[in-house]
Amino acid sequence: MPSPAEGGDGPRRPEQHGVLAVVGDLVEDVVVWTSEPVRHGTDTAARVFRTRGGSGANVAALAASAAGAAVRFIGCVGPDAAGDALVAALEASGVDVRVQRRGTTGAVVLLVDPDGERTMFPDRGAAAELGPVDASWLDDVAWLHAPLYGFEREPMRGSVLALVDAARARGIRLSVDASSTGLVANLGVDAVIELLADLRPDVLFANETEAALLGVEAGGPVAANVAASVVVKHGAVPTEVFEAGERVLREPVPPVADVRDLTGAGDAFAAGYLEAVLGGADAAAAARSGHAAAATVIAAPGASGASVNFG
Template structure:
């Protein structure tokens, strides 16, 4: 397994690729009637977002996941390729959708229907192999994708890759159960665990910190915590135009991992994560401002139809 120095994919992201339907209400919601709003359709899915953001800042990235065998899935895969991501996708069923309602402060409420993304299974080993870093989404800790995460972890560790996982959702932690969720994450033996403060508290994720695992806990505009062989807090620079926090956590992860792959320590990587996260806060959905984009050559894509 593995590849030469020239063909090693820097970052492999395993998880969801879905369509986000982002709703910006124009004023307070009135139930039982029409509400004026601006609606934006965008690529979604935490793992896909991380791959795109990393590619935009010059990190070679691959996405591994499943989308529907439908026009929506084809469009999403095409968008990944156009963003410079090496898209390794299975095509089956229908593509997932997340409706994201964003209030005036930028906070979002999500209504996910993961559909095909929740059925990722039987992934070829070479889709994981050759990475310097492997990033996993905790959304895949349930159902068939769990075996995929475990295999990705085994291959990543065998090849000396950095392994990371994002806690993703308090609702997910509640559904799995806090203790089991923490055990599942710990069993993957990640190098870095990313969570927001509510997620970290809900599953006691700081307890995973050790000589081999660093836990990074985000608190929005408040300082980010780092727990591991070295503990630290890193202030978050102020952001002037916060309209939509969708994708900010994924941009943080992409900035953090891109910096780690360039040799940064956890504090420096956290600062890089903050910088990239700021660039999504004024846009609808998980999209970077134009100044944050760096185009890379579009790689080939691989699609597997059916089960």
């Protein structure tokens, strides 16, 4: 079983309300900002950035930026230079990084059009090879967040399910992010609904297209069955929260002047929302915190906005 030292024990902030742990992907993001419509079969003018990415790592890094936040990341990277660089970048964000090392570090190419919308080409690599997790990595954890990517395939799927079981046995609260309509479609809508009903997370995050695909965009019995609380994001339109299938909140989204890259906006929202909830906030205050966090990432390339030196 790998020890925490394999990924290095990164800096931790004071534990004011327990640790937020995130299990998921830590990968390289190759962000391509196109400045014109893509010309198939020839050149398209663009700018290219290499940043730290992965939905799980994004949530961890963005949550750690909150004052007083204690955040732990659990994942897997390759025993390679890219893995070293990504771990160092995540630790520099203030995250306690616990990683296993095997395979080859993953990468995602993100094609971002001039309006900020992105198309992703993921090669998750080592991220999907997460094995059984040391139970001590849940010590001091109050909340576990798991993007749906972690349930895509083995061995990570079994490892994350076991981690969730261990967390539930300790009374740790759970959130899941629907992650991607492509992922939901590949796994099968009915299979995802069944998985969520089994997991019964305290919070399910979904954007409007993910929510529509799962049939929870307007609450109802499916929403009541898959999570205690379903948070549906609608971009610039008010965010909705459903509890027991009934809408309990419609929170306006403050306007943002500069929108260039939507990569990581949903992860940032989850980070802000969860840190607020862990601090005792209600759903309205948590949604406002999520909106504020999302607004910090949509003007820069990728979720981190900072280039990483991969050697």
